[in-house]
Amino acid sequence: MSDAAANPLKAGLEDVVVSTSDICFIDGHKGRLLYRGFDVDDLVAQSTFEEVTYLLWYGKLPSRKELDAHVKALSSTANRKLPPKLITMLRQLPKKTTPMEVLRTGVSALSAFDPDAADNSREATLRKSIRLTAQMPTLVAAWERIRRGKPVVAPNPKLSLSGNFLYMMTGKKPTELATKTFDVALILHADHEFNASTFAARVTAATLSDVHSGVVSGIGALKGPLHGGANEQVMLMVQKIKDPAKADAWIRQALADKARIMGFGHRVYRVEDPRAKHLKRLALELGQQAGSTVNIQILDIMAGVVSAAKHIFPNVDLYSGAAYASMGISTDQFTPIFAMSRVAGWAAHILEQHGNNRLIRPRSDYTGATDAKYVPLAER
Numbered sequence: 001m002s003d004a005a006a007n008p009l010k011a012g013l014e015d016v017v018v019s020t021s022d023i024c025f026i027d028g029h030k031g032r033l034l035y036r037g038f039d040v041d042d043l044v045a046q047s048t049f050e051e052v053t054y055l056l057w058y059g060k061l062p063s064r065k066e067l068d069a070h071v072k073a074l075s076s077t078a079n080r081k082l083p084p085k086l087i088t089m090l091r092q093l094p095k096k097t098t099p100m101e102v103l104r105t106g107v108s109a110l111s112a113f114d115p116d117a118a119d120n121s122r123e124a125t126l127r128k129s130i131r132l133t134a135q136m137p138t139l140v141a142a143w144e145r146i147r148r149g150k151p152v153v154a155p156n157p158k159l160s161l162s163g164n165f166l167y168m169m170t171g172k173k174p175t176e177l178a179t180k181t182f183d184v185a186l187i188l189h190a191d192h193e194f195n196a197s198t199f200a201a202r203v204t205a206a207t208l209s210d211v212h213s214g215v216v217s218g219i220g221a222l223k224g225p226l227h228g229g230a231n232e233q234v235m236l237m238v239q240k241i242k243d244p245a246k247a248d249a250w251i252r253q254a255l256a257d258k259a260r261i262m263g264f265g266h267r268v269y270r271v272e273d274p275r276a277k278h279l280k281r282l283a284l285e286l287g288q289q290a291g292s293t294v295n296i297q298i299l300d301i302m303a304g305v306v307s308a309a310k311h312i313f314p315n316v317d318l319y320s321g322a323a324y325a326s327m328g329i330s331t332d333q334f335t336p337i338f339a340m341s342r343v344a345g346w347a348a349h350i351l352e353q354h355g356n357n358r359l360i361r362p363r364s365d366y367t368g369a370t371d372a373k374y375v376p377l378a379e380r
């Protein structure tokens, strides 16, 4: 049919390599994840989300001076605050608008206020990436307050990105454990090679479109339940099961019904996702502090049954929601939180794509008609 017909079709682009990249490496058989060569286990133990954004964007760990300047830029009120007109715009949205819809709309609107909107140079894209990473937590928290009829909390430049987000959500300074847990969750979600949302962001960037457009594409792709939306679905499932004593039978029935169990399986990992163990540990610590580990008990029973029965293992989305729920965060905010972190990866990939660009334009294996005869409307 076409030149493309000579190439074997790979459904879902499974294992298809579309580009070189220096940003992220996944070993799906050993369960390893590296950002710029650094094992994510080491970053979780020693780094911060702010430092990880520097690593992803600039390709190296910062010096003390570089890190201080970077943290200052990410924390400044000028970069964190939302334009008042955007807050007015948010107030016009129906209260039932989901946080992910608000984030997609809000990020798109932020480009209208961005002084560098029309500039696609590397320097301007870095400035916009800093602003977007600083603004997205404010946007997520502002909607949480608006939809609950509460006053919007202004960002506090003295707090880390994680601490400030939890503060803007609740109006109260978060505990050290909550801040640390949240920061680790952000580190773990910051990048993941050519996942669907990052690929979407790169496809958009490859048309020489701008970083806001790439991030909006990423948010749209992340929203679906087969990708970032899975963490919300996991918690809805746990809320349905409610009682650990019922978890075993519930999950066996779901498997017998051939249901797709959210929070399990992965296109690349053939073993447990290396991020899951960290989130499980933190969710357990937070649950113990909050006085209930029921959610973790249910998830553990599910993990045992699903792994043994299907040989598919927990992914990043299985335990993150339990950690967020222990902090009092609403279930439908889990995926926006994922986006607040993944914006770091999207921006890194957009910068890399722009640095060595070629339009991404694959082919389809055409299976439609080839000799259709046009029948005028009046004769149909």
Ligand SMILES: CC(C)(COP(=O)(O)OP(=O)(O)OC[C@H]1O[C@@H](n2cnc3c(N)ncnc32)[C@H](O)[C@@H]1OP(=O)(O)O)[C@@H](O)C(=O)NCCC(=O)NCCS
Residues within 6 Å of the ligand: 012, 225, 226, 227, 228, 230, 259, 260, 261, 262, 263, 264, 265, 266, 267, 268, 310, 312, 315, 316, 317
């Ligand atoms: C992540 C995911 C989309 C990867 O999908 P994929 O690589 O396209 O794999 P497939 O959907 O082709 O699944 C391969 C097989 O495993 C099964 N499978 C994969 N994930 C499964 C899950 N979570 N629950 C039940 N069965 C699953 C499929 O039914 C299929 O079985 P079959 O060959 O007997 O039909 C998939 O594992 C999934 O839907 N997981 C749940 C959603 C989720 O947690 N997403 C977040 C990912 S980080």
